[in-house]
Amino acid sequence: MTHRLPPLQWDVFCRVIDNFGDIGVCWRLVAQLAALGHRVRLWVDDASALQWMAPEGCEGVEVRPWNAPPPGPDAPPPDVMVEAFGCEIAPEFIAYSAYQISAEGQKQSQPVWINLEYLSAEAYVERNHRLPSPIFSGPAAGWTRWFFYPGFTPATGGLLREPGLVDERHAFDPRAWRAAHRARYGLGEEVPGTRWVSLFCYEPAALPELLQQCEAVPTELLVAPGRPAAAVRAALRGAADEDEGGHRQNAPQRLSTQRGQLSISYLPHRPQAAFDAMLWACDLNAVRGEDSLVRALWAGRALVWHIYPQHDDAHHDKLYAFLDWLQAPASLRQFHATWNGIDSRPLHWPDAATLDEWTRCVENARSRLLAQGSLVAQLLGFVAEKR
Known part of the structure; x- marks a missing residue:
């Protein structure tokens, strides 16, 4: 069942470590989110594979270079931040997000910060899925980052699968x-x-x-x-x-x-x-x-x-x-x-x-x-x- 959420701003971060798996997973993720009406900014350090992997792009997905500056003041702040495979979001973006939220006051809550982990069938996945990791210092002090593990069993986050x-x-x-x-x-x-x-x-x-x-x-x-x-x-x-x-x-x-x-x-x-x-x-x-x-x-x-x-x-x-x-x-x-x-x-x-x-x-x-x-x-x- 797909949960009904209002359109949210998702910022997904991806570093292409080796081959095409990282960007392949991230593109399938952002394309599915956009198809459900969400807005997505995909931050990636090497988007070259998208030229053949997704040559037509995807409406609702904006691809941004990893080192690009944070969005301007008129752009929506993130509702959800996803760092894929532990790639660690740039400190400048975290500072930007924290400033935007403080400027909005009570109208804007902190984003849901998700560390989307690698896929495995090992037992630790079920133990660590959905565990919190509190942030104690920096602009995001007091926030929580959550570990989210894809997996093969009902006690994990499941696998990417398009509705049709x-x-x-x-x-x-x-x-x-x-x-x-x-x-x-x-x-x-x-x-x-x-x-x-x-x-x-x-x-x-x-x-x-x-x-x-x-x-x-x-x-x-x-x-x-x-x-x-x-x-x-x-x-x-x-x-x-x-x-x-x-x-x-x-x-x-x-x-x-x-x-x-x-x-x-x-x-x-x-x-x-x-x-x-x-x-x-x-x-x-x-x-x-x-x-x-x-x-x-x-x-x-x-x-x-x-x-x-x-x-x-x-x-x-x-x-x-x-x-x-x-x-x-x-x-x-x-x-x-x-x-x-x-x-x-x-x-x-x-x-x-x-x-x-x-x-x-x-x-x-x-x-x-x-x-x-x-x-x-x-x-x-x-x-x-x-x-």
Whole structure:
């Protein structure tokens, strides 16, 4: 249920630490808030990805550079401040907000200040969700910052989900999408029984093994741009990168290539809605980070998560906590362990029965998630409570 609030001024702060996950999550958040009638200022230190992620922008969302001065005196002060992933709001903006409130007197209460944390299935998320963090010094002394944790269980803040997403997913025609893709890349008719796989990863050590196994079964591999495409091309160069006639391929300039029964398409950057549609069209989605993991769950297809690696191996516990929540079968847990470099056992490409088992697992997880409130709905409820 979405809480009815009057239109509020939201200021959302985002630093792009690595790749596109931070800005991807923040853009989905602000777009949903704006669609509900709220005004949003998105402060970001690198908005370049929005050129392809959201080329048409969003009515009601104003994108501001991180170091831009605070709004002028005629602009509305914030009703809600969201610092995404602990990015820490600029002191100048906090001082501006405090001054605006003191100038307004009793007519303006302090903003609801939310620290929107990273996504995890670990137990600490439920313990720390909605905890207060009082501010004892500076212009905002006496205010409270609240920790808000996205998550997979009813005791967390939920996941980002657009109101019409389920209906759009059910109405989607994967066969039409696949036919359009093959026509665009000049790939001809699809071989019966072809598995469609999307690849959005870092540089998994098991990637050459995956590509080799895909050559033995009809596979359409859709490779995301950037690090995934570079990793695939590096793996192919390591395997001599020759076509079936034994000729060297000029891989960096090719949009597609064929190796045995494996057809590889190198995709361009695409808007978020188009990325989601690609996931819906595939039989298996290899995703990474946070935003694409959530979108793969909503897709309801078999998925493999390449978790962001940390030097102290803290990501191991995070991965296994997610697999526990997912109720992943043993074969899917082992694939994750190999794919993420946690152990060196061989990578076993799933047969049809195994892939069906993985898909049912994700479908069941999606059903559990759909019974819970979305992240935006819970944020609105929280703000209504604190105001």
